[in-house]
Amino acid sequence: METATKPSLWLRLANPAAFNTLANRLLWPLIIATVAAFAYGLYGAFMTSPADYQQGETVRIMYIHVPAAWLALFVYAGMSVSALGTLVFRHPMADVAQKAAAPLGAGFTLICLITGSFWGKPMWGTWWEWDARLTSVLILFLIYLGIIALWRAIDEPQRGARAVAILTLVGAVNLPIIKFSVDWWYTLHQPASVFRMGGPSIHKSMLTPLFAMGLAYLFLYLVLLILRMKTELMTRRLERLQIVAADKLAKSTGA
DSSP states (O other), X not given: OOOOOOOOHHHHTTSHHHHHHHXXXXXXXXXXXXXXXXXXXXXXXXXXXXOBTTTBGGGGGHHHHHHHHHHHHHHHXXXXXXXXXXXXXXXXXXXXXXXXXXXXXXXXXXXXXXXXXXXXXXXXXXXXXXXXXXXXXXXXXHHHHHHHHHHHHOOSHHHHHHHHHHHHHHHTTHXXXXXXXXXXXXXXXXXXXXXXXXXXXXOHHHHHXXXXXXXXXXXXXXXXXXXXXXHHHHHHHHHHHHHHHHHHHHHHHTX
16 A cells, blocks of 8 residues: 655645744744843844944944845845746746845845945045955945846746846856955955854954854844745735736626
8 A cells, every 4th residue: 555755845845835834833923032142142243242443433333244144145045045946946036025025135136235335434535446255245335236127027926937047046156256356366355264264263252253143144034034935925816816806807897
């Protein structure tokens, strides 16, 4: 007698109802984790971590700037995976995740650019410098805006999803450029000091709150992503119901 195999999580999440069930279970634990991580990270960043011997109190911008930079890249990498899910696997939730993530990634990138300018002014004597790292991050922000604009320009969801997926995968070429720009070209931006061969070069008193803020940003992103995906699913359902209602009305009136 054959027994039915339980479908994988990947297949189960293709059902919007299954996604909503899982999302509802995860939402409040993620909200609590976000608040706790921000409380711990901000306390460590502004109360217990020391000032830098060269940068002084200005170094505290790092706790806002660096996690935003991490999330700017992380969100786009996740969108690239979703793009593959749309083009290759035809997963029905892939384009929902990608559409929900794009404004969030743009927001983190904007925070990165703004805080980077505030950090750069006292360190470099200028708000902006057209070096490799800063320019490539600005390009990432423009790619995010292009993706958002493309979503809004195409009314048909499936055609829009394919177009956005292609643009996303093309834009993914910029991710290694951002990561390795400080190694490939001369730049004012400091080289990697956390994720590097040989381990972090930052003291534990600064590294611990920095990682806590990184987790806080990540948890916040997941909370907002879930909320945006649930909203997108509800919007699409309402649009389908409106189309069905319009068809029924047209048939009943003989139009």
